[in-house]
Amino acid sequence: MAIKVNLKVNGEDASSVVKENTLLVDFLRENLRLTGTHVGCDTSQCGACTVHMDGRAVKSCTVLAVQCEQVEISTIEGIGGADNLHPMQEAFRECHGLQCGFCTPGMIMSSIDLVRRERELDEDIIRKGLDGNICRCTGYHNIVRSVQVAAKKMRN
Amino acid sequence: MYGFKYHRPQTIEEATKIFAACEEGSYLAGGHTLLPSMKQRLAAPTDLIDLADISSMRGIREEKDCVVIGALTKHEEVASSELLHNAIPSIADLAGNIGDAQVRNRGTMGGSIANSDPAADYPSAVLGLGAVLVSDKREIEADEFFLGMFETVLEEGEILKEVRFPKPEASVYKKFPNPASRYAVVGVFVARTMGLVRVAITGAGPCVFRAREIEEILTKDFSAEAIRNVRLDADLMNDDMHASADYRANLCVVMAQRAVRELI
């Protein structure tokens, strides 16, 4: 069985007919070939699959594509490209906020939501705010720095 | 995940009607318990009935002596509610410490309560405050609602619509989170209203329960010192890879003391 879902992805109409049990992350990666969104665990733990659903960070491995009726999704591909990096991407690059880069798309999507959500951004708040994203390389210090640097730019 | 049919009713009546006609239907709220269980094939409903469009089940409003929260209200909406920060800040605080930011952006209060996970946070506020649970059929007292692990008095197809939380004079929730999942190893909710104290504990047993012994002592003498020597029965506690039963029994008292200290 399949069903029509009407949604936008990165500002463009991406309405499609999908199987009911298609996960949002699989829809993005397989149907739309937006492979910047990663699957680290598929058990809702790691945050590598984080995208924005109507502006809020969610784990796309734990959302069905059919739940996205009339929803706007944005992915790492939608926030900036090689020639026009988003301030958060720029800050991760500048501050060495990544090593292997596997967690990075999810980390960046979560961090952008964090800057939107929290007025104060001290180290504790950033660490707690990124609780849902796991990184096995960096030890998090440089990720915290990246978010602090990006937050300043985003707010100016 | 096995296949299923997907429905998107606009009203509660429509939802219950669809449920009644399905072979093995399941309501879908935030999906942050149900979808992981379906991936593991612990649940395999034939039909998912998504409640997302039923707007009457969403939102937070204040009535004379209580705050009413719609079952579909997301953890993040509760955590950031100005109204709750003024009326019952312990609930906003509880919701703000569930899982992580992404989980809070999807998970709903009703899903958490209907599911009665032994380690879920919300049930402690429901029982600790003596809330009233409103379904499509009836009103249920918190003391009657939770039956056991993943078990409540909700019948097949019954929908939890909203929860009425009475405003206490003071209340607080103290959780000892599992460092990986942030579910409660033990969470203690303490509420005080007109001299009466209620203490509800989650994470420790098969489902949330009231610690009557601690309540009685605190009603007479509201101090952390007064409950220091209470020993809860370890035979009633969960024992798993995260914590032994003895450890949990002790932790209940320690967390209750921390809660009391914060309220004094």
Ligand SMILES: Cc1cc2nc3c(=O)[nH]c(=O)nc-3n(C[C@H](O)[C@H](O)[C@H](O)COP(=O)(O)OP(=O)(O)OC[C@H]3O[C@@H](n4cnc5c(N)ncnc54)[C@H](O)[C@@H]3O)c2cc1C
């Ligand atoms: C990584 C992770 C960490 C988490 N950490 C915590 C934590 O620290 N503390 C905590 O308490 N929880 C935690 N959770 C669980 C989370 O809070 C869930 O969102 C919640 O328990 C279920 O709510 P839901 O809206 O997602 O429900 P769903 O998954 O959609 O549904 C759960 C069950 O309830 C039923 N149901 C849903 N709504 C209703 C209703 N209105 N009436 C009748 N039945 C209904 C469904 O049919 C289903 O059986 C975590 C989850 C994840 C994935």
Ligand code: FES
């Ligand atoms: S892949 Fe979604 S949380 Fe890990």
Ligand code: FES
């Ligand atoms: S940079 Fe390798 S997992 Fe984070």
